[in-house]
Amino acid sequence: MKRLALLGLVAAVFALAACGGDDGDGDGAAGGDVRGDTVALIEERGALKCGVTDTLPGFGFREPDGSFSGFDIEFCKAIAAAVLGDDAEVEFVAASSSARFELLSAGEVDLLSRVTTITAERDASRAVDFAQTTFYDGQGFVVHADSDIYDAADMGGATICVAAGTTTEQNLDDFFNEQGLSYTPLSGEGSEPQDQFVARRCDVFTSDKSGLAARIASLPNSDDYRFLPLTISKEPLAPGVRDYDSDWKDVVSWVVWGLINAEELGVTSANVDAWAADPPNTAVARLLGVPFEGGETADLGFAVDPQFIQRALRAVGNYGEIYARTVEPLGITRAGTLNALYTEGGILYAPPYR
Amino acid sequence: MAEQPPIPPPAAAAPPQPPRKVVLPPHRERAHRPWRVRAEEWVRRNLFASPGQTLLTFASLALVGLVIAGAVWFVFFQANWRVITVNRWLLFAGGFPLDEKWRLWLSVALVFPLIGAAYGMWASLGRRDLLFIALAGAFVFFLTAHGDAGPSSSVWFAASLALFFLGYRVCRFVPRETGRPRTLAVRTLAALLALALPLVLIVLMVGGGAQASQFGGFMLNLILAPVGIVGGLLLAVPLALGRASSLRAISWTCTAYIEVIRGAPLIGWLFVALFILEDVISSPLIVRTMIVLAVFTAAYVAEYIRGGLQSLPRGQGEAGHAVGLSHLQTLQVIVLPQALRVSIPPIVGQAIGLWKDTALISIILPLRELVGNSRAAIAQAEFIPDRIEVYAFAAVLFWIVAFMMSRISQRMERAQGVGER
The missing domain is CATH 3.40.190.10 (Periplasmic binding protein-like II)
Structure with missing residues (x-):
């Protein structure tokens, strides 16, 4: 009995140590169902935990130096740049297809960016919400x-x-x-x-x-x-976020839409600096979160500051640039496919950023 | 108790022989014939004694030849080893920052002399060990010298090997007999070995080094397996003693632990590390994995140690008490050393098993050790067709370490006299 009491004591000490050790080590995401403010969680941690695949050529794979690369990876970087201002602040987590949704709901990742098809069953019964589709596959x-x-x-x-x-x-x-x-x-x-x-x-x-x-x-x-x-x-591949966190889902969706709008408006990683300093029109000014001809900066009320799309653009470029860098080398041309802009026969049609 | 070699029966009283005529026994006589004749005779007797045997001989030769020819053809002509040389860093270090390469090599240079010292302290390097070290060393040199790694890796590895032999030589000077100098040396080495892992982690992580989440590749196997084995061993001793305790509460607790842990596969416990342990011990996944590996190994090793304890005659403990040793002292100097010595072979078997089981980690957890990163390497568009090369390479790396563990255990068994007392 004495032994049991001792065990209980040890367990209590462990539990206390666990609670005390929660802060500062960059692993603040506690287990269980994580709900609520993912944006604040990422800002506090200083890193975005992105669940990716590491075995799919072109979409999620690893370079010989151990870094991650691919279409889905670029969106992780874009979102990290949007929230944290630095596209290097991503912690890539290799999420298997069988455990991906559990990793998301357990808080091991903040975002799934790994060729996940939106299906009704996943949306309805898994603890996952899908943001805007990044790639229409079939x-x-x-x-x-x-x-x-x-x-x-x-x-x-x-x-x-x-x-x-x-x-x-x-x-x-x-x-x-x-x-x-x-x-x-x-x-x-x-x-x-x-x-x-x-x-x-x-x-x-x-x-x-x-x-x-x-x-x-x-x-x-x-x-x-x-x-x-x-x-x-139909295989619409979309980033996944945790259920019940629409602020976070808004940020993710609008980074995707922002990069598509940027392509439509002609904003690229090359001209984003110049256009941020001197925007050619109001649409570009709004997208980049800068005032137009002495006006006010429009704050649309996202959980991050109004320049988040500008930062994403600076980090990875617009949708077309990402596609050209990662998917086109595989021999998958874009023109005429679903992934072309709606103005060019595809179905990429981003809502207006206003 | 002790098994002596069978005493030869007393020689039959030989009839008196004429003193000058030497009759050689048959094998000595054969030795005087030319080797060609002897070889011929051996071949005839062992390979072609009957038509059936002749057939078998040719069939086996054909099979062996086919396998060897196929392997040689694959290794030297067919395989595209570029997938290995290009992905060396991915396979060995995963996401570890490339600029911090010196930290990895410094860790190797810290650990190698300790392994050498352990070898020198408890075993000795035989000709086969040296051959193995030479082959494995040449393999690693070949790897480090290839491609764009630069000379620094080769230099680091050469220095580490030299330190290995230095550690070995130094510990050869420690007297073999039990006594104050040896006890002191053993304790020092044990302390250094215990400090090795924390030290390695400090070298890898402190002062702008890597984060735990960046550990990957073969390095991850090499960190996780020893933690599991050593941690398991440390946990197993109290468990084994506890299970043998006469206090019900203790023995039942220990038995329950062992039976529960052994009752589920490692894969299941890895899921626990991923999804459940977080609620109990909030820590990075890699730490939770270490805990699970140690806890899992402990259950098995405890049973091996219990077997060792039960193989000791009761008189051993009683004798300890009779000369006035306390219970703890009896355990420490009489019972445990003997029990652990008997348990070396199964414990090493468990260690080798755990070493290979680290390959499961990539399947269940979002950590990527060697096998996980092998799969990643063949996802690079250039190397999609080259997966046999990558998996063969991973298999060789796993084998090198497993074989080394097996050799060390054999040497230790011999040095400790397992099965002889």
Whole structure:
């Protein structure tokens, strides 16, 4: 019994130490359900904890020096610059696809920026809210260049390589049922589908178009493969934030919209300094949070100061610049896809910043 | 009690022989024939004694040849080792700031002489150990010399190796017999070993160094596994003694701990570190992981130590009390040393198991050790096809350390006379 009392005492001491040790070590996010003021939490900690993937070419991967790189990473940096004024103040957390939402709700990350598709189930039943979509992806198909397959109808009876246990696999099944065509799935983990396709064990390889393009582009003889002009699913990839924190969600969404608006208005990382000093029109002045011709600086009431989009632009540039830096090298051109501005045939349509 | 080598039966009374004619026993006689004849005979007797055996011999030779040829072909002609040389930093240090490389090497240079000293104190370097060190060392030199790492890494590693041998030599001078000088030396070394990890963490983190969240790659395996093993060992001793205690409350508590921890897989406990432990001990994830690894290992090691305790005759403890030693002194100088010595082989087995289990960390936790960063390396567009190279490389690194642990344990067992007393 004495021993038990001692244990209780030890536990109490530990608990006290835990409470006392909460401040100053940059790990202030306590466990459990974290609700409320993420912006204040980030400012207090001095760093944004960004949940990312580290295994997706072009979107989230690591450079040989250990740093993170890719399309999703750029948005982490943009948001860190917007909130903290320094795009280096990001702590990247490699979040697996299976644990990502739990990491968010447990407070291990403030933001998920890792090719997460918005789905109704996730929005409704997970502790995640989705901010503005950053990339519109969709499931595509690639075949061998000498293949007879040119369209969906030609795929009847084909063997198709697909990643096991993914929404991709389900989409494929739905699509072929609708078309009334038969097919033989050949599923595998990781990069197995790609290997099997290259080894000609299947006629068609299917995955999200961005990932598909990256994988094919990396092959030594990428001209031996051909993409089908076909997209069979909607995959809007969006940053995720914790439920019940609309101030934080507003900041994240408007950084994304701000970078899209900046592209529309012609603000780039190259001219942002000059235009902040001398804005060409009121729209640019509002976006950059600077007064126009002796007027007042418009404070629209965000949880951060009015220059947050200006800082994000200075750090990573506008949406088009990010795309050109990260996604285009994979061989995924932007013109004519959903990710072009609405003025150029895409669906990137940011609400007005006013 | 002690197992003596079997005493040869007394020689049969040989009939008197003529003194000058020397009859050699068969094996000595064979030794006088030319080696070519002997080799031929050995081959015939062991490989081609019957048609079936001949068939088996050729089949095995073909299989072995195929595997070796395939491996050689892969390693020297097919593989693209650029994925390793380019990603050396990612694989070894993860997100550790590149400018602070000296901190990593300084840590290595601090730890190597201590390992050498431990070797010299409790074991000795045999020819096989030297061969292994030479091979592993050459491998690391090859790595550090390649690409754009510059000469500093090679110099650091050479210095660390030299310090390893220095530590070894110094401790060889410590007398082997128990006595005041040896006790003093052992205590000093134990204290230094205990200080090694805090010291390494200070070197890595204090004064503009890395943050805990930036630790990654092989370095993370090399930090987490020893913490788990040493922490587990320290926790295990009171647990094992507690389980053997005659006080119900204590023995039940310890038994419950052991059974609960052993009842769930390590992966499950890593989830606890990620999502539950935070509410109890608010600390960075890496610290929580260390706690879980130590707590997990302790449950297993406690049982091995209990086995060691039970293998001792009761008389050992009673003898201690009889000469007037206190309970604690009896434990310290009589019971524990013997129990721990018997438990060395299973404890090392557990240590090697934990060493390899650190690869699970990347699967469950948002920490990235060697295997996690191997996956990251093949996500770089240039290296997508090169994953066999990366995984093979990771396997070799894991093997080097596991083999070293195994050698050390064998040496220690021999030096401590495990299985001989």
